[in-house]
Amino acid sequence: MLNWNIRSSHKVQPDSKFFEEAVGAYQKTLSSPEIGFFRLPENRELINETKKVFEHFKHKKYFVHIGIGGSALGPEMLLSALGNGSGVEFVFINNIDPDDLCRKLEKINIKECLIYVVSKSGTTAETVAAMSILINMLTDCGIKEEDFKEYFVFCTDPVKGELRKLSQEWGVKTLDIPSNIGGRFSVLTPVGLLPALFAGIAAADILEGAEDIQKHLIDSKIGQDFFNLAFWIKDLHDKGIRQTVMMPYSSLLKDYSAWFVQLWAESLGKEEKGLTPIPAYGATDQHSQMQLFMEGPKDKVLMLIEVEKFQRDFPLKNNLKGESFKNLSSFCLSQLMKAEFEGTLTALQENGRHVVHLKIPSLQEEYVGQLILFAECLTVMVGELLKVDPFNQPGVEAGKKYANQWLKNHQ
Amino acid sequence: MLNWNIRSSHKVQPDSKFFEEAVGAYQKTLSSPEIGFFRLPENRELINETKKVFEHFKHKKYFVHIGIGGSALGPEMLLSALGNGSGVEFVFINNIDPDDLCRKLEKINIKECLIYVVSKSGTTAETVAAMSILINMLTDCGIKEEDFKEYFVFCTDPVKGELRKLSQEWGVKTLDIPSNIGGRFSVLTPVGLLPALFAGIAAADILEGAEDIQKHLIDSKIGQDFFNLAFWIKDLHDKGIRQTVMMPYSSLLKDYSAWFVQLWAESLGKEEKGLTPIPAYGATDQHSQMQLFMEGPKDKVLMLIEVEKFQRDFPLKNNLKGESFKNLSSFCLSQLMKAEFEGTLTALQENGRHVVHLKIPSLQEEYVGQLILFAECLTVMVGELLKVDPFNQPGVEAGKKYANQWLKNHQ
Numbered sequence: 001m002l003n004w005n006i007r008s009s010h011k012v013q014p015d016s017k018f019f020e021e022a023v024g025a026y027q028k029t030l031s032s033p034e035i036g037f038f039r040l041p042e043n044r045e046l047i048n049e050t051k052k053v054f055e056h057f058k059h060k061k062y063f064v065h066i067g068i069g070g071s072a073l074g075p076e077m078l079l080s081a082l083g084n085g086s087g088v089e090f091v092f093i094n095n096i097d098p099d100d101l102c103r104k105l106e107k108i109n110i111k112e113c114l115i116y117v118v119s120k121s122g123t124t125a126e127t128v129a130a131m132s133i134l135i136n137m138l139t140d141c142g143i144k145e146e147d148f149k150e151y152f153v154f155c156t157d158p159v160k161g162e163l164r165k166l167s168q169e170w171g172v173k174t175l176d177i178p179s180n181i182g183g184r185f186s187v188l189t190p191v192g193l194l195p196a197l198f199a200g201i202a203a204a205d206i207l208e209g210a211e212d213i214q215k216h217l218i219d220s221k222i223g224q225d226f227f228n229l230a231f232w233i234k235d236l237h238d239k240g241i242r243q244t245v246m247m248p249y250s251s252l253l254k255d256y257s258a259w260f261v262q263l264w265a266e267s268l269g270k271e272e273k274g275l276t277p278i279p280a281y282g283a284t285d286q287h288s289q290m291q292l293f294m295e296g297p298k299d300k301v302l303m304l305i306e307v308e309k310f311q312r313d314f315p316l317k318n319n320l321k322g323e324s325f326k327n328l329s330s331f332c333l334s335q336l337m338k339a340e341f342e343g344t345l346t347a348l349q350e351n352g353r354h355v356v357h358l359k360i361p362s363l364q365e366e367y368v369g370q371l372i373l374f375a376e377c378l379t380v381m382v383g384e385l386l387k388v389d390p391f392n393q394p395g396v397e398a399g400k401k402y403a404n405q406w407l408k409n410h411q
Numbered sequence: 412m413l414n415w416n417i418r419s420s421h422k423v424q425p426d427s428k429f430f431e432e433a434v435g436a437y438q439k440t441l442s443s444p445e446i447g448f449f450r451l452p453e454n455r456e457l458i459n460e461t462k463k464v465f466e467h468f469k470h471k472k473y474f475v476h477i478g479i480g481g482s483a484l485g486p487e488m489l490l491s492a493l494g495n496g497s498g499v500e501f502v503f504i505n506n507i508d509p510d511d512l513c514r515k516l517e518k519i520n521i522k523e524c525l526i527y528v529v530s531k532s533g534t535t536a537e538t539v540a541a542m543s544i545l546i547n548m549l550t551d552c553g554i555k556e557e558d559f560k561e562y563f564v565f566c567t568d569p570v571k572g573e574l575r576k577l578s579q580e581w582g583v584k585t586l587d588i589p590s591n592i593g594g595r596f597s598v599l600t601p602v603g604l605l606p607a608l609f610a611g612i613a614a615a616d617i618l619e620g621a622e623d624i625q626k627h628l629i630d631s632k633i634g635q636d637f638f639n640l641a642f643w644i645k646d647l648h649d650k651g652i653r654q655t656v657m658m659p660y661s662s663l664l665k666d667y668s669a670w671f672v673q674l675w676a677e678s679l680g681k682e683e684k685g686l687t688p689i690p691a692y693g694a695t696d697q698h699s700q701m702q703l704f705m706e707g708p709k710d711k712v713l714m715l716i717e718v719e720k721f722q723r724d725f726p727l728k729n730n731l732k733g734e735s736f737k738n739l740s741s742f743c744l745s746q747l748m749k750a751e752f753e754g755t756l757t758a759l760q761e762n763g764r765h766v767v768h769l770k771i772p773s774l775q776e777e778y779v780g781q782l783i784l785f786a787e788c789l790t791v792m793v794g795e796l797l798k799v800d801p802f803n804q805p806g807v808e809a810g811k812k813y814a815n816q817w818l819k820n821h822q
């Protein structure tokens with residue numbers, strides 16, 4: 001099971017009344033019908049529906065995923081972490097950069113594509129734009145509107161929005177993002193599950209792993225540790241320590257950091273409050289950001305994730321004369337990773353930095369599921385403690401308004 | 412030419428004495444023989460040497476790049492920004508994650524590889540480890556040590572270190588990282604130039620672009636603007652605004668942000684001082700980090716990079732009924748990008764955020780060269796203003812020491 005330890009000289013004595021109130025508010029939030037992410041792991045209907053769609057389209061050669069923000073970061077993370085063990089080629093269209101899109105579209109044969117359009121609202125401008133381009137590509141190949149249902153799958157709100165309407169018009173198979181789940185909490189819905197199935201990932205095991213930790217996070221000893229962790233983060237926030245580094249020691253979890261960045265930034269950053277997430281990954285960032293983390297301002301909490309056992313390994317045996325080669329010759333690559341992890345952890349602590357040591361037994365479906373639910377729940381708990389609403393994002397509306405204005409002025 | 416504008420209500424009146432001193436120190440630094448990066452664009456010897464090596468090995472099918480930190484981030488950035496227009500396949504080994512390495516090595520045929528080992532010191536543990544693994548792969552294929560010179564090219568200090576020694580022993584072609592250039596300032600040396608040539612990038616044009624801006628950054632009107640920008644950043648730092656967001660509106664410049672992160676973090680983060688870089692890219696991060704940037708604490712300077720003209724474009728013409736589709740139907744994709752850029756810039760300013768609007772005419776070699784030299788010089792100038800040495804990285808030694816200890820204890 002995922003576990004964690006605070007490695008810092010900073011200790012907290014929560015004011016018990018405040019603490020109880022926060023725990024109460026948190027548990028109330030999780031049991032509210034408006035909030036759905038916490039109960040997702042038990043919801044096997046969604047995965048069953050997703051599997052049906054997968055079965056229908058599994059002969060496809062390319063999986064083109066159109067989505068941005070929470071509609072992309074979750075699936076990208078699952079594929080990086082757990083790998084693509086199938087023969088299907090993936091293309092993620094997660095931006096509106098024409099040069100980037102051009103490079104990506106050069107790789108596919110549109111006639112062999114499944115195009116998965118993901119948008120909760122069904123009106124996201126970037127997603128609508130990319131979809132229009134793909135429609136034009138299909139049309140240019142002589143494919144008619146009545147056959148679009150063989151190329152598209154949508155993933156959107158069960159009732160509302162333009163994608164839902166279009167799905168009825170075209171007869172396109174459409175998966176639900178339940179109404180009570182926002183984009184950044186949606187990875188365990190069909191948003192993430194369908195691409196996972198196409199990549200040969202045991203999607204059901206992700207849900208099972210998440211379910212394993214789910215109950216523990218609201219009661220039992222683990223729950224107590226969890227509340228203490230959230231309270232400790234909040235207490236450091238009050239003392240001006242307002243940056244949160246997420247640093248797995250794994251290249252394959254680099255995208256977990258990117259996913260976490262949205263979750264943490266968008267949920268907590270409002271009303272001039274918030275904790276700023278900093279993505280990193282080890283050992284690589286020891287040669288980039290670590291100087292700052294080690295000796296810069298003491299304004300960060302560092303969450304280091306250790307993967308206890310890698311699935312593959314490489315002996316470093318060699319007969320070269322140089323000291324650096326000799327020094328490594330009796331080890332395996334995973335031991336060097338372990339040494340660097342331990343070395344950095346010790347040095348950070350010695351330098352008076354605030355570290356959380358997270359550990360998963362290996363990079364397998366169930367533990368990725370646990371990492372996901374853990375981060376989501378931690379975000380909500382810290383939100384309750386900071387007294388911000390972790391589920392809204394009012395700050396992105398103004399930019400959209402001005403963008404629309406620009407378009408109107410350039411019609 | 413690259414240009415920039417401060418878009419913020421915060422104005423500075425530099426104390427003229429302090430300002431003059433800082434400019435003087437900066438110019439002295441750049442003309443010091445110990446500091447080489449600033450004069451790199453004029454140094455055509457390095458590129459000529461690099462071209463010779465490229466000519467010798469250009470028949471290779473795979474380019475395996477082994478390096479970490481500054482030995483990897485620069486070349487990765489060049490390839491993302493400018494594309495791989497050649498038939499050569501690239502593999503970057505920039506970490507010691509066994510599972511990740513396994514995925515990467517599965518893609519190559521070792522007999523058709525050029526293995527480019529990049530390490531200034533020639534003793535970087537991660538690089539030595541990866542190199543040992545590749546040596547074992549060659550040996551397992553029956554390739555003898557006397558033939559290694561047909562598979563390896565090294566890039567290291569001109570005199571010192573184990574790679575240099577090994578290059579003599581094996582007769583391996585070896586390119587120089589000049590002694591007066593540190594890893595994070597090395598992208599315009601063979602570190603970045605050799606992979607660029609293999610990718611079909613006009614490497615000489617990158618240098619020419621950098622040379623175009625070089626002189627301007629120490630005198631003329633542009634130089635004055637530049638010093639003012641650095642001073643403005645320093646002044647905001649003194650007022651507690653100590654995070655620097657780098658946000659190009661381009662997927663292809665996402666890795667420019669990653670490269671900038673090392674430059675900024677490792678150069679400025681020391682003695683409990685420093686500015687924390689935050690990587691981002693638009694429009695994608697409008698759906699992730701923008702909520703925090705817009706409404707979180709006012710502790711950030713945001714550098715937004717606009718690419719004025721994309722090289723490709725896509726019409727968004729469609730005949731769908733939904734409002735969101737109709738709204739876009741008369742535009743091209745690049746116009747939507749422009750609209751979102753302008754919309755976000757306006758909203759950020761309106762929200763009292765501190766923005767720098769950088770602009771390049773297009774994503775071509777010369778402008779990438781300008782972006783590189785601009786960021787390097789800005790880093791040094793801000794370092795002078797903060798009175799830190801931007802060229803050292805003392806804070807990573809302790810971690811290395813403890814890592815070595817761990818290895819000794821587990822011999």
